[in-house]
Amino acid sequence: MSGFLRHPLVLLAVALIVLPWVALATGYTWSTATEIAIFAMVGLGYNLLLGYTGLLSFGHGLFFGFAAYSTVLTQVHWFPNSLLLPLVCALLFATGLGAAVGFFALRRRGVYFSLLTLAFTALAFYVAFRWTELTGGENGLSGLKRRALLGLELDDERRFYIVVGLIVLAVAALLWRVVHSPLGSVLIAIRENEQRARFAGYPVMRYKLAAFTLSSAVTGLAGALFAYLKLFVSADLVHPTFSGEILAMTIFGGMGNFLGPPLGALTYLTFRNVVSSYTEAWQFWFGLLFIAFILFSPLGLVGLGERLLAPFRRKQEQAAAMAARLAPQSGLEVPAFLRDAPAGGGVLVSCSAVTKRFGSFTAVDRVDLEIGHRRLHALIGPNGAGKTTLFNIVSGMFPPDQGEVRLEGLRLDGLPAEAVTARGLARSFQITSLFPALTIWEHLRLGVQARAPQRFNAIVRTESLEAVNAQTGALVKFLGLEGVEHVPAADLSYGGQRLVEIGVALAAKPRALLLDEPLAGLAAAERERITGLIRSLTPHMGVLLVEHDIDRVFAIADQVTVMNEGRVLVEGNPETVRNNAEVQRVYIGGGRHAIPRESRDGADAGAPLLTLGGVNTYYGKSHILHDVSFEVRSSEVVALLGRNGAGKSSTFKSILGLVPPRTGSVTFDGSLISGKTPEQIARLGIGLVPQGRRLFSGLTVQENLR
Numbered sequence: 200m201s202g203f204l205r206h207p208l209v210l211l212a213v214a215l216i217v218l219p220w221v222a223l224a225t226g227y228t229w230s231t232a233t234e235i236a237i238f239a240m241v242g243l244g245y246n247l248l249l250g251y252t253g254l255l256s257f258g259h260g261l262f263f264g265f266a267a268y269s270t271v272l273t274q275v276h277w278f279p280n281s282l283l284l285p286l287v288c289a290l291l292f293a294t295g296l297g298a299a300v301g302f303f304a305l306r307r308r309g310v311y312f313s314l315l316t317l318a319f320t321a322l323a324f325y326v327a328f329r330w331t332e333l334t335g336g337e338n339g340l341s342g343l344k345r346r347a348l349l350g351l352e353l354d355d356e357r358r359f360y361i362v363v364g365l366i367v368l369a370v371a372a373l374l375w376r377v378v379h380s381p382l383g384s385v386l387i388a389i390r391e392n393e394q395r396a397r398f399a400g401y402p403v404m405r406y407k408l409a410a411f412t413l414s415s416a417v418t419g420l421a422g423a424l425f426a427y428l429k430l431f432v433s434a435d436l437v438h439p440t441f442s443g444e445i446l447a448m449t450i451f452g453g454m455g456n457f458l459g460p461p462l463g464a465l466t467y468l469t470f471r472n473v474v475s476s477y478t479e480a481w482q483f484w485f486g487l488l489f490i491a492f493i494l495f496s497p498l499g500l501v502g503l504g505e506r507l508l509a510p511f512r513r514k515q516e517q518a519a520a521m522a523a524r525l526a527p528q529s530g531l532e533v534p535a536f537l538r539d540a541p542a543g544g545g546v547l548v549s550c551s552a553v554t555k556r557f558g559s560f561t562a563v564d565r566v567d568l569e570i571g572h573r574r575l576h577a578l579i580g581p582n583g584a585g586k587t588t589l590f591n592i593v594s595g596m597f598p599p600d601q602g603e604v605r606l607e608g609l610r611l612d613g614l615p616a617e618a619v620t621a622r623g624l625a626r627s628f629q630i631t632s633l634f635p636a637l638t639i640w641e642h643l644r645l646g647v648q649a650r651a652p653q654r655f656n657a658i659v660r661t662e663s664l665e666a667v668n669a670q671t672g673a674l675v676k677f678l679g680l681e682g683v684e685h686v687p688a689a690d691l692s693y694g695g696q697r698l699v700e701i702g703v704a705l706a707a708k709p710r711a712l713l714l715d716e717p718l719a720g721l722a723a724a725e726r727e728r729i730t731g732l733i734r735s736l737t738p739h740m741g742v743l744l745v746e747h748d749i750d751r752v753f754a755i756a757d758q759v760t761v762m763n764e765g766r767v768l769v770e771g772n773p774e775t776v777r778n779n780a781e782v783q784r785v786y787i788g789g790g791r792h793a794i795p796r797e798s799r800d801g802a803d804a805g806a807p808l809l810t811l812g813g814v815n816t817y818y819g820k821s822h823i824l825h826d827v828s829f830e831v832r833s834s835e836v837v838a839l840l841g842r843n844g845a846g847k848s849s850t851f852k853s854i855l856g857l858v859p860p861r862t863g864s865v866t867f868d869g870s871l872i873s874g875k876t877p878e879q880i881a882r883l884g885i886g887l888v889p890q891g892r893r894l895f896s897g898l899t900v901q902e903n904l905r
Contacts, residue, residue, distance in 0.1 A: 207457045211239075211371055214461070215364040219357075227472065229356035233363050233428050235468050237421050240367045242449050242460025243374050244417025249446070250454035251378055252410040253390030258300065258316030259418050259445050261323045264436030266293040266419030267426035268327065271340045282346040282353065286423050293419020294412060301411035305404060320439050327434040339433030343426055353427075363424055370417055375457065377413065381648055381664070382657040386410050388645055390455075391634035398594065398632075400620035400649030400707055409657070418445075447489060453501030462500050534673035536708055538739050546607075547572045547741040548593065548624065548711045553602035553612075555588055562588040564765040565602070570711065570758075575737045577744045577752045577773075580762035581785060582890075586745045587629055589762070590715050593743075594626040595619035606711060620649070625709035629716045629745075631696045633703070635689040639680050642688060642699050644671040646706025671706070678702050678732070693818060694725035701732065711741045718748050720823070730755060749786070753777055761785070806869070808833045809854070809885075814863035814873075816846075816853045823849045826863070848890060855887055856880050 203209060219232040241263065248254050266289040274285040304315040327334045334340060345353040353359045377383050385406050388396040397403050426432050435441065444467070452463020467485070474481035496503040550568040554561065563585045570576045578586050592599050595616035604612040611619050634642060644661065647670045648654050662668065675684045678698055688699060697717060704712060714733065718726050726748070734755055736742060746752050752759065753773040761768040761782050769779050776782055807830035816824035824846050831837045839847050852858040854865055856877040865873040872880050895903050 208368070208372055208375055210458060211461065212368055214465075215368060218465075219360055229360050230428065231468075231472065233356070233360045234425075235465055236360070236363050236367050237424050237428065238448065238464035238468060239461035240370055240421040240424075241418055241445055242452060242464045243367075243371055243457075244414045244421065245445050245449050246454055246457070246460040247374060247377070247386070247417070248410055248414040249449055250456070250459070251383065251390060252386045252407060253393075254305075254407065254411065255313045255446075256304075256316040256411075256414075257313050257439065257442050257446070258304075258320040259415070260437055260439065260442035261300070261316075261320045262293045262297055262415040262418045263422035263425070263445070264327065264432070264434070264441070265296060265323060266290070266422035267432040267436055268334060268340065269293075270423040270426040271343045271432050272333070274344070274346075275340075275342050279344075280346055282344075282348050282427070286420075286427075289423035289426075290416060290420050293422070294416040297415020297419070298408070298412045301408050301415070305407050305411060317439060317442075320437065320442055324434060324437045324439065327437045334434065337434065339431055341431045343430045343432075345427055345430070359428070363428075366420070366424065370420065374417070376660070377657045378457065379660050380657050381651070381654050381659065381661055382406065382409065384641065384645060384648070384661055385654070388634050388637065391636055392632060395628075395632045395634060395703070396645075397616045398620060398626060399646050399703060400617050400625075401654070402615075402617050405655070409655075413657075447485075451489060451492060451499050453499030455498070456501040459499055459501040466500065532677070533735055533739055534670065534677050536670050536673065537705060537736070545572065546570070547574075548743065549603075549605045550589070550593065551603045551605075553589065553592055553599045553604065555585075555592055555597075555599050561765055563592065563599070566762070566765075566767055568760060568767070568770075570741045570743050572710075572741055573738055574757045575733070575742045575744060575755060577746060577756035577759045578762065579746065579749065579752055579759060580768070583764075584762040585765040586762055587715060588765075590626065590713055590743075590745060594624065594713055620707050620709075623708075623710040624713065625704040625707040625711075626713035627700045627704045627715055627717060629719070631693070631700045633688040633696055633699060636687060638685045638687050639691075639699055639702075640671060640675065640684040643674050643678075643684075643702050643706050644668065646703045647671050647674070647708075649706075650708055674702055674706055679728070693823075694721050694728075697721060697725070697729065698732075701729070705736070709740060711743065712736065713743045715745045716747065717744070718746055718751065726751070805833055807831065808868060810864075810866045811850075811854070812864045812866075814850075814853055814860045814865065816849055816858055816860050818849075818858065823858075824853060824860070827853075828863075851887060854880075855885065 215236060218235060219229055222228065222232040222235075241259070245256070245259055248256055269289040269292045270285045273288040274281065278284040300316070300319050304312055304319065307315055328336060330336070331338075345359065347353065348362060351358060351362075353362060378386070385396065385401050388399070388401070389403055389406060393403055422436065425436075448463040448467045449460040450463070451467060452461065453459025470485055470488070471481055474484055478484075492499060492503075496506070498505070546569045548568075548570040550566055553563055553566045553568075555563040566585070566589060568578075568589070578589070580586055591597055593604050593611070595611065595614055595618065598613045602612070603610060606622055606624050609622065611622065611624065614622070634645075637645070644667060647667050648661070648664065651664060651667050653659055653664060675681055678701075680698070680702075688696060691699065701714065701717060704714075717729050717733070721729065730751060733742060733744065737757075744752070744756065753776075756773050758770070759773050759776040760770045761776060761779075763785050768781055768785065769776060771779075809831040811830075812828050814824055814827040815822065827846070827850060829837065839850060841847050849858060853860050853873075856872070856875055856879075860873055863873070864871060867880075867883055867885060870883075872883065
């Protein structure tokens with residue numbers, strides 16, 4: 200029973216019942232309560248876009264205001280005796296307008312999308328303010344009447360509030376169903392990591408347009424109700440500052456939380472009504488309050504409440520418990536949905552003369568590659584050889600400049616990533632790419648759901664998709680994650696995140712699986728676990744593996760291709776490649792131009808210039824550097840060697856303050872620097888030549904040096 204009472208829809212219903220009585224008790228009216236209820240609906244609709252999809256719009260006043268205008272115009276000119284028909288027309292108009300604006304605005308991302316919505320709103324305000332014959336210009340439009348609805352006269356403020364309250368509750372129930380549907384789960388994934396959502400198999404643009412259109416429709420419906428409340432419409436409702444108020448309410452209450460924006464609307468309107476009775480500068484004081492929340496509680500009122508309650512809540516299982524599940528396991532059966540792929544032979548994936556250039560630099564140069572059915576094909580080579588670029592071409596991140604990529608004879612090159620995944624080719628990423636706020640279960644279910652017919656359904660609950668949930672459960676068991684499947688990805692160790700990353704790719708039921716350095720940065724037990732998992736998959740699908748652990752590659756691969764400087768150097772079975780002289784030269788040098796060791800007088804003398812003492816560095820919960828200690832003296836050259844993922848770059852980052860050590864010390868020239876910022880450390884005289892190109896590309900050589 201207590202769970203029922205805490206349900207957001209129940210809480211909202213109780214709030215709508217109590218709201219008018221609180222308003223009356225504090226000297227306000229039924230109309231005040233109605234206005235709060237209407238703006239609670241606006242917050243719910245806008246939250247679908249900002250809080251759940253991660254799209255910041257500065258233009259929702261456009262849909263609110265134009266729907267209000269539509270209500271007046273349709274009643275005055277077409278349906279003078281109806282309340283419902285103008286309301287329906289306004290809803291349809293806002294929906295169509297939202298789809299049209301979204302179609303154009305969503306062609307750009309980030310700040311450009313936001314600026315486009317602002318531009319549309321500014322244009323709309325100009326039209327509303329200047330088109331006097333239609334909108335009344337600065338005088339606005341009046342003449343709207345609250346006609347009877349189903350025989351119920353709505354001139355009475357109490358009756359009108361009840362109707363508005365029921366509509367708000369119905370819209371809230373619809374939106375609650377949407378955010379807990381397959382469509383809603385994808386919207387949240389897009390908010391967390393749009394690129395990963397694409398590679399999970401979802402056409403992101405289609406989902407974003409659906410969210411934008413539905414959000415616009417809800418906002419427009421609220422605008423129509425607002426017109427019936429005030430019986431007057433003016434251009435102020437379309438002004439960009441009104442869109443800013445909608446944004447402020449949503450953020451202030453707590454975006455991403457279902458009841459946050461209604462709470463924000465209540466707080467904002469109450470603050471305005473109370474403070475404006477004492478001073479005309481109420482917006483100044485709200486601005487100060489808003490700044491304080493942005494600085495100290497970015498998640499708004501709901502976030503503040505969660506922070507206050509956090510000490511009293513039971514914490515989820517953390518990284519230490521996760522590590523126990525990453526120990527080597529054997530005997531785990533590959534899920535049936537991964538085993539029922541049709542038997543195949545011959546070539547699964549083929550690359551023919553694939554070439555990719557970045558400016559004048561050729562990253563991949565006429566590469567031919569064939570991956571067989573149920574074969575583990577390793578792609579190795581030194582850093583910068585072009586392996587990841589080839590991976591990105593094959594998986595659809597970007598097209599080749601020349602050449603073809605085929606999966607079982609069908610062209611893949613030029614297809615978007617989601618289409619490549621749908622064809623049966625899935626990938627993991629070199630740097631883990633997950634949805635931080637989602638749990639392990641939600642990650643894997645998203646991948647499985649991408650293949651389900653209901654993947655775009657906005658009504659059915661995700662928990663009701665029996666086949667999807669059954670396959671998700673089987674995948675959780677196969678990965679050895681039972682018991683921690685409800686832990687958010689952000690709380691996992693690096694090894695746990697890597698395992699989930701592979702799981703998301705497997706959920707797509709691929710015929711070809713591409714793994715980009717899945718063992719990089721893992722502890723020994725974690726490497727054994729992932730290696731065993733890869734071995735168990737090979738009898739059921741083709742695997743292309745990029746990895747720098749050469750010994751492990753030679754132990755598990757059926758075929759090995761070595762790349763160097765963008766080209767295929769050699770290809771063959773592991774033994775052939777291991778003994779190839781060119782491969783040995785690329786990895787360890789040919790020894791034909793040995794450099795003699797130079798002895799420099801005084802190189803070993805004097806006090807240490809740079810000292811690391813017991814440095815321990817973490818990336819989140821991943822322990823990267825373990826008690827690292829060494830010294831560098833003046834005039835001394837110290838080489839830091841190790842394979843990929845050993846911690847070399849992390850050591851540099853710890854020295855430079857880019858990733859400060861959690862424990863231990865770093866001293867330079869006798870002074871402790873481990874607590875200083877990177878710019879302070881640089882000014883002391885420590886320079887870094889980074890692994891990749893880190894230049895100011897828009898500046899000249901002289902300007903870079905200066």
